[in-house]
Amino acid sequence: MSAGHIRQLREVVEDALALRALRAAADLEAENIDARTVDKLAEAVPELTSPRDIFNRLRETRDSPKHPLNAHFLDRVLRGMSVADRDLRWSEWLRVHSRDARADLGRLERRWRSERPAEAHDALRARWVIWTLTSTVRNLRDYATRALYWYGRKEPTGLFSLALDALTINDPYIVERVTAAAYGVAMAHQAYDADFEQALKTYLTGIRDALTTDSASAPTSHEVPRCGGATRPRPQGHLS
Numbered sequence: 001m002s003a004g005h006i007r008q009l010r011e012v013v014e015d016a017l018a019l020r021a022l023r024a025a026a027d028l029e030a031e032n033i034d035a036r037t038v039d040k041l042a043e044a045v046p047e048l049t050s051p052r053d054i055f056n057r058l059r060e061t062r063d064s065p066k067h068p069l070n071a072h073f074l075d076r077v078l079r080g081m082s083v084a085d086r087d088l089r090w091s092e093w094l095r096v097h098s099r100d101a102r103a104d105l106g107r108l109e110r111r112w113r114s115e116r117p118a119e120a121h122d123a124l125r126a127r128w129v130i131w132t133l134t135s136t137v138r139n140l141r142d143y144a145t146r147a148l149y150w151y152g153r154k155e156p157t158g159l160f161s162l163a164l165d166a167l168t169i170n171d172p173y174i175v176e177r178v179t180a181a182a183y184g185v186a187m188a189h190q191a192y193d194a195d196f197e198q199a200l201k202t203y204l205t206g207i208r209d210a211l212t213t214d215s216a217s218a219p220t221s222h223e224v225p226r227c228g229g230a231t232r233p234r235p236q237g238h239l240s
Helices: 015-025 035-047 054-061 071-079 083-096 098-113 121-134 138-154 156-166 172-188 194-211
Strands: none
Touching: 015 035, 035 054, 035 071, 035 083, 054 071, 071 121, 083 098, 083 121, 098 121, 098 138, 121 138, 121 156, 121 172, 138 156, 138 172, 156 172, 156 194
């Protein structure tokens, strides 16, 4: 039976149990999670904490293109938070799980550095990685930046698109790091490549239009994104 023909448990239980039922709904198969439940989950993320934190589930579903709770859902939720609220909720979750997060980023980097062809799932994985840049753990941010760089080496159009999309995030540090990764990818392409040239042109045009025009969607005087990352110093330590 499809999600449109059933009632969710959260709709029929007492208020005291509704939040637990809502968290349980996140564990359902994708076809049984309706749009209303997705909206309710997005609103309730600050309250869906340990021991069954919703972010644990979102890590499992992040790279499933057809799952309503994939990395686009995470992006929707985190973009809607203030920096302070996001630090208290998401960045704290990353801190608690920093060891697992580093191992995950290492696996993704090895995947993107390998000769393995890119997959449709990789764009979703990279979108998740962008949000790990809010971490208060320095070397986790370095691992994430390096993983994004290698994703861009394999899929430059994908990284450039994510970098443009990140310009409207209310955390300039994320913008700096993603832009730096994109700049590194651009500098790594020294030989002529028509496809890459077009991807880079689209990216640079997007930066110009988003940051500097009269109708800019993310106007800024910050020189790092305005220069496409060219003035960003190389992060120390793990990025050598």
